[in-house]
Amino acid sequence: EADIYQTPRYLVIGTGKKITLECSQTMGHDKMYWYQQDPGMELHLIHYSYGVNSTEKGDLSSESTVSRIRTEHFPLTLESARPSHTSQYLCASSTSTDTQYFGPGTRLTVL
Amino acid sequence: AQSVTQLDSQVPVFEEAPVELRCNYSSSVSVYLFWYVQYPNQGLQLLLKYLSGSTLVKGINGFEAEFNKSQTSFHLRKPSVHISDTAEYFCAVSTGGFKTIFGAGTRLFVKA
Numbered sequence: 001e002a003d004i005y006q007t008p009r010y011l012v013i014g015t016g017k018k019i020t021l022e023c024s025q026t027m028g029h030d031k032m033y034w035y036q037q038d039p040g041m042e043l044h045l046i047h048y049s050y051g052v053n054s055t056e057k058g059d060l061s062s063e064s065t066v067s068r069i070r071t072e073h074f075p076l077t078l079e080s081a082r083p084s085h086t087s088q089y090l091c092a093s094s095t096s097t098d099t100q101y102f103g104p105g106t107r108l109t110v111l
Numbered sequence: 112a113q114s115v116t117q118l119d120s121q122v123p124v125f126e127e128a129p130v131e132l133r134c135n136y137s138s139s140v141s142v143y144l145f146w147y148v149q150y151p152n153q154g155l156q157l158l159l160k161y162l163s164g165s166t167l168v169k170g171i172n173g174f175e176a177e178f179n180k181s182q183t184s185f186h187l188r189k190p191s192v193h194i195s196d197t198a199e200y201f202c203a204v205s206t207g208g209f210k211t212i213f214g215a216g217t218r219l220f221v222k223a
Contacts (some may be wrong), residue, residue: 006154040199041157042215058210090154098143098163098205102154 003027006103007093013081014111021076021106023091029044032074033100035090036060059074081110113138113204117214125222127193132187132217134202145203145211148177162186163214172196175201197221 013019016085021058022093035043045058049068063085064078074093078085092104117141118133143162149157159170166178176187185202199218205211 040216040218043201043213045210048210059206092154094211096207098158098207098211099145099157099160099201100147100155100211102156104153105154107152 004091004093004101005072006026006089006106008106009081009104010107010109012109012111014050015080015082017081017110018077019081019108021091021108022087023074023076023103024072024073025093025101025103027093027101028071028095029095029101030071031094031098033066033076033092033094034058035092036062036074036089037090037105039088074098080109083110086110113142113206113212114205115149115199115202115212115214117202117217120215120216122222123219123222124192127191130188130196130219131191132200132202132219134185134187134214136183136185136187136202136204136212138204138206140206143205143207144176144178145205146170146174146185146187147201147203147213148172149199149201149216150200154157158187160202182195192219192221194221 007022032049034047044060047057047066049055089106094099094100116135131180145160149155149222161167161178
């Protein structure tokens with residue numbers, strides 16, 4: 001069983017609020033990822049990290065930011081949430097052979 | 112650049128019938144291939160993977176997939192499905208770099 005955690009699982013907030021989605025893994029993986037997924041749709045990579053102090057933007061333009069100060073922790077922050085940010089956010093980490101382990105996701109609703 | 116095409120967006124099937132979910136990929140280099148399953152309101156879970164060696168790969172929940180290099184395919188099969196197999200299935204490809212390309216997903220709907 002994968003040891004990757006996301007909090008909160010569900011979040012409903014108002015427009016303009018700053019939020020941070022937490023993601024932690026205990027597997028010691030260097031690579032971590034954030035995906036955005038609308039219900040029943042494909043995954044879009046929004047951020048990834050090779051290791052501590054290394055972050056890159058993904059294929060889908062996103063107004064969010066990430067940090068990687070510790071190997072196990074990869075939080076995603078939205079400075080000012082908007083209704084267009086309503087989606088599910090999935091965090092993952094991977095082995096050296098790119099086998100990805102996913103967290104349970106955070107379903108964000110911005111009113 | 113790599114790409115992944117899942118040929119069916121939805122596959123309805125009756126319980127205890129066999130099923131095949133099709134996946135084709137394109138890549139100019141050697142690849143790793145994966146199938147993941149996603150149940151409602153959950154993250155993705157690894158079903159099986161092909162890294163090297165035998166082209167027939169067995170995974171969890173009775174699923175298997177066959178890597179066909181000449182046809183650049185990695186179809187997922189199960190000889191007898193259960194209601195509990197109803198979920199979204201994603202095929203994915205990577206080249207050992209930092210990005211994995213996911214297909215658009217196939218929704219498997221098992222009917223009683």
